Amino acid sequence: MTPPSIPNPIPTKGDLRSMLTHHLLDRSLKRLRDADARRKEAFDRGDWKAYIASVRRHIREAFGEMPFGKDGGPLNLRLVSTFETPHCRIENVLFESFPGWQVNASVFVPHSPGPFPAVVIPVGHSGKHYANYQIPAQAFAKLGYLAVLFDPPGQDSEKKPGNDHFSDGVRTFLTGCSSQRYFVLDALRCIDYLETREDVDLSHGVGMTGVSGGGQTTLFATLFDARIACQGPSCCLCRMADHPVGDAYATCAESMWSGRIAAGVDETDILLAGIPTPTLYMAGKQDEVFQIEWSRALAQTVGECFALAGIEDRFRFFEDEGGHAYTLAQVAQFAAWMNRWMRKDPERAVPHLDPEAFAMLDYEMLKCRPAPEENMFTLNRAIARDLKSSRDPKPEREALRQAVQRVIGAPTHAGQWEESAPFQLWMQNYHEVLFTTEQFEIPATLLRPVEKPLTGSGKWIVYMDADPGKERGSRRYYPNGPGTRRRGGTAFRRAV
Numbered sequence: 001m002t003p004p005s006i007p008n009p010i011p012t013k014g015d016l017r018s019m020l021t022h023h024l025l026d027r028s029l030k031r032l033r034d035a036d037a038r039r040k041e042a043f044d045r046g047d048w049k050a051y052i053a054s055v056r057r058h059i060r061e062a063f064g065e066m067p068f069g070k071d072g073g074p075l076n077l078r079l080v081s082t083f084e085t086p087h088c089r090i091e092n093v094l095f096e097s098f099p100g101w102q103v104n105a106s107v108f109v110p111h112s113p114g115p116f117p118a119v120v121i122p123v124g125h126s127g128k129h130y131a132n133y134q135i136p137a138q139a140f141a142k143l144g145y146l147a148v149l150f151d152p153p154g155q156d157s158e159k160k161p162g163n164d165h166f167s168d169g170v171r172t173f174l175t176g177c178s179s180q181r182y183f184v185l186d187a188l189r190c191i192d193y194l195e196t197r198e199d200v201d202l203s204h205g206v207g208m209t210g211v212s213g214g215g216q217t218t219l220f221a222t223l224f225d226a227r228i229a230c231q232g233p234s235c236c237l238c239r240m241a242d243h244p245v246g247d248a249y250a251t252c253a254e255s256m257w258s259g260r261i262a263a264g265v266d267e268t269d270i271l272l273a274g275i276p277t278p279t280l281y282m283a284g285k286q287d288e289v290f291q292i293e294w295s296r297a298l299a300q301t302v303g304e305c306f307a308l309a310g311i312e313d314r315f316r317f318f319e320d321e322g323g324h325a326y327t328l329a330q331v332a333q334f335a336a337w338m339n340r341w342m343r344k345d346p347e348r349a350v351p352h353l354d355p356e357a358f359a360m361l362d363y364e365m366l367k368c369r370p371a372p373e374e375n376m377f378t379l380n381r382a383i384a385r386d387l388k389s390s391r392d393p394k395p396e397r398e399a400l401r402q403a404v405q406r407v408i409g410a411p412t413h414a415g416q417w418e419e420s421a422p423f424q425l426w427m428q429n430y431h432e433v434l435f436t437t438e439q440f441e442i443p444a445t446l447l448r449p450v451e452k453p454l455t456g457s458g459k460w461i462v463y464m465d466a467d468p469g470k471e472r473g474s475r476r477y478y479p480n481g482p483g484t485r486r487r488g489g490t491a492f493r494r495a496v
Contacts, residue, residue: 007420007421007423007430007431007432008420008432009432009434009443010418010419010420010432010433010434010443012434012441012443013441014439014441016441016443019439019440019441020440021248022439023438023439023440025245025246025248026439028240028245028261029241029245029246031261031262031264032239032240032241032245032261032264032266033241034264035264035265035266035269036266036268038051038264039051039266039268039269039272039305043304043305043308043309044308046308048272048275048305048308048309052269052272052273052275055223055265055269055270055272055273056223056273058259058263058265059220059223059265059270059273060223060224062176062177062178062180062257062258062259062260063177063178063180063181063184063220063257064175064176064177064178064181064383065177066181066184066185066188066224067098067185068185068188068189068191068192068224068225069188069191069192069225069227072188072189072192073096073099074096075095075096075189075192075193075196076095076096077093077094077095077193077196078093078094078095079091079092079093080092080093080094080367080368080369081365081367083361083365085138085361085365086357086359087108087110087111087138087139087141087142087357087358088108088109088110088111088138088141088142089108089109089111090106090107090108090109090361090365090366091106091107091109092104092105092106092107092366092367092368093105093107093193093368094368094370095189095193096189097182097185097186097189098182098185098374098379099374100371100373100374101182101374101375101379102368102370102371102374103150103186103189103190103193103370104128104150104151104157104158104159104367104368104369104370105148105149105150105190105193105368106128106134106137106148106149106150106366106368107146107147107148107149108137108138108140108141108146108147108148108149109141109146109199110141110142110144110145110146112144114146114199114200114201115198115199115200115201116144116145116146116199116200116201117144117145117146117200117201117204117206117207117338117342117343118145118146118147118148118194118200118201118202118206118207119140119145119146119147119148119206119207119208119209119334119338120147120148120187120190120191120194120206120207120208120209120221121133121136121137121140121147121148121149121150121208121209121210121214122150122152122183122186122187122208122210122213122214122217122218122221123149123150123151123152123157123210123213123214124152124210124211124212124213124214124215124216124236125152125154125155125165125212125213125252126152126155126156126157126212126213127151127155127156127157127158128149128150128151128157128366129361129363129366130156131325131360132211132212132325132326133149133211133214133326134149134360134361134366135328135358135360136326136328136330136331137149138358138361139328139331139353139358140331140335142353142357143331143335143350143351143353145207145335145338146194146197146199146200148190148193148194149366150186150187150190152183152186152213152214152217153165153168153179153182153183153375153376154168154376158367158368158369158370159370159372159375160372161372161375162372162375162376162377162378163182163375163376163377164376165179165252165253165254166252166253168375168376168377168380169252169253169254169376170253171377171380172253172257172376172380173253173257173258174384175380175383175384175387176258177380177383178254178257178258179253179254179257179376179380180216180220180254180255180257182254182376182379183213183216183217183220183254184217184220184221184224186217187208187217187218187221188221188224188225191206191225191227191228194206202227204229204341204342204343204344205226205227205228205229205230205342206227206228206229206342207228207229207230207231207232207334207337207338207342208221208222208228208230208231208232209231209232209233209234209280209326209330209334210232210233210234210236210326211234211235211236211324211325211326211330212234212235212236212289212324213236213252214234214236214326215232215233215234215235215236215237216233216236216237216254216255218231218232218233218236219231219233219236219237219270219271219274220270222274222277223270223273223274228277229277229278229338229341229342230277230278230279230280230337230338230341230342231274231277231278231279231280232279232280232281232282232330232333232334232337233271233279233281233282234282234283234284234320234326234330235282235283235284235287235289235290235324235325235326236290237267237270237271237281237290237295237298238267238290238291238294238295238297238298239266239267239268239294239297239298239301240261240266240267241266242291242294242297243289243290243291243294245261267298268298268301268302271298271302272302272305272306275305275306275309275311275314276309276311276314277314278314278315278337278340278341279302279314279315279316280316280318280333280334280337281295281298281299281302281315281316281317281318282317282318282319282320282330282333282334283295283296283299283317283318283319283320284319284320284321284322284323284324284325284327285319285320285321285322286321286322286323287323287324288323288324289324290324292319295317295319296317296319299317302315302317303315303317316337318330318333328353328355328358331353332350332352332353335350336348336350415436415437415438416434416435416436416437417433417434417435417436418433418434418436419431419432419433419434419446420432420433424450425447427449427450428447428448428449428450429447429448429449429450430445430446430447431445431446431447431448432444432445432446433445433446
C-alpha cells in the first residue's frame with residue numbers, strides 16, 4: 001500500500017483524454033458560428049459579391065500556383081488504348097497536369113455523331129473502375145455527352161505511390177499549398193484536354209459532377225474556371241459544424257488546409273462562392289457519411305442565399321433514394337440540368353436509364369498506367385526546396401518567430417495552480433501539481449532541491465507528459481531508481 005505521506009495526483013474536474021479535443025472543437029465551432037453571422041449579414045445587405053470574392057481569394061491563396069488554360073504548360077498528350085462497348089467508345093489517354101504528373105483519363109465517346117457537349121467526372125476517394133464512376137460515365141455517353149473520367153491521387157487508384165491523403169497530404173501544411181490543388185488541377189486540365197478535341201463542343205462550356213471527394217473537386221474547380229457552365233456535387237458536403245468538425249471526424253488533409261477554420265470558410269461558403277454557376281446539389285437519403293438532415297440544412301441556407309442574390313433558379317437540391325453513391329437517377333437529374341444550362345434546351349427529354357443495360361467493364365479497359373515518378377510528395381518537396389533556396393536566414397528567423405507568435409498568441413500564465421504537500425525523495429522535494437488554464441487541466445510532477453524554497457530562484461524540474469516519460473526522466477535524479485525510497489529495507493515505488 002502506498003504510504004499516506006506520498007502525495008496522490010490532484011483530482012481533475014474533466015476527462016483528460018478528451019480535454020484537447022473539446023478545446024479545439026469549441027474554438028472551431030465559434031469560428032464557424034462567426035462565419036455564419038458574417039455570411040448572413042453580407043447576403044442580407046446585398047454585399048454578397050464582395051463576400052464570395054473574399055472566399056475565392058482565400059482559397060486561391062491556400063492552393064498556390066494553379067497553371068491551367070492559357071497559363072498551363074504543354075499537355076504532352078498520349079493515347080494509351082481504345083475499346084468499343086455497347087454504349088460508347090473508350091479512349092484511355094495520359095496528359096500532364098503539373099510537369100511530369102500525369103492525369104489518367106478514360107474518355108467515354110458516344111456512338112452518335114458529334115460534336116458533343118462534355119462532362120468531366122472527378123473520381124472521389126476511390127478508383128474510376130468502381131460502379132460509382134464508370135457506370136455514370138457510360139450513362140452520360142449514352143445520353144450524348146462525352147464524359148472524361150480520371151483517378152484522384154492515392155486511394156484505390158492508379159496513382160498511389162507518394163500520394164497518400166494522410167502522410168503525403170499532411171506534409172503540404174508545411175509549404176502553405178493545400179493538397180487539394182493536386183485533385184483540382186487535374187480536373188481543370190481535363191478541360192484543357194477537351195479543347196484539343198475536334199469532336200467536342202465547348203461553345204457553352206462544360207459540365208462537372210462527382211460524388212464524395214469527386215464532388216469536392218467539382219466545387220473547388222468551379223471557383224477557378226469559368227469554363228464550367230454547371231456543376232453537380234453529390235454526397236459531399238454539409239455544414240462543418242455538423243461534419244467533420246461537429247462529429248470530430250478524421251477527415252483527409254486536402255479538406256483542411258492551414259488557416260481554413262480560422263478564416264471561417266465553411267462548406268456552405270465553398271458552394272456559394274461558385275455563384276453564379278448553376279448548381280445541382282445532390283444527396284442520398286440513406287447516406288451514411290453526409291446524413292440527409294445535414295444536407296437538407298445546408299441546402300436550405302444555400303437556396304435562400306441564391307434567392308437573395310437574385311438567381312434562385314440557378315440552384316436546385318435533389319434528394320436521391322440511395323446512400324453514399326452516384327446513381328443513374330442522379331445521372332438523369334444532372335443530364336437534364338446540363339440540357340438546360342449548357343445545351344440551352346430545358347425541354348430536351350432524358351430517356352429512362354435501365355440499370356440492367358449497363359455492365360461493369362473490366363479494369364484493364366480503363367487502365368492508363370501513369371508514370372509514378374512525380375507525385376504529391378515530390379511536387380511538395382520541390383516547393384519546400386524552392387522556399388529554402390529563396391530564404392534569407394536572418395530576417396526569415398524573425399519573420400518565422402512573429403508568424404509563430406501570431407498563431408499561438410501571447411504567452412499566458414496558469415489561471416490556477418494547486419500543489420500537494422511536499423514529499424522528500426533524497427535531495428529533492430516531490431510535489432503533485434495541477435495547472436488549470438482556459439479549458440485545460442494539466443497534471444504534473446514538480447521536483448525541486450530540498451534546500452531551495454518553492455518561490456526561490458533555484459532550478460525546478462516539472463514533468464507534464466505521461467507516466468512512462470516522467471519515469472525515464474526521473475531516473476537521472478533517484479539513486480535507487482525512479483520513484484524509489486528505501487525505508488527499513490522496504491522499497492516503496494511510485495511513478496512520478
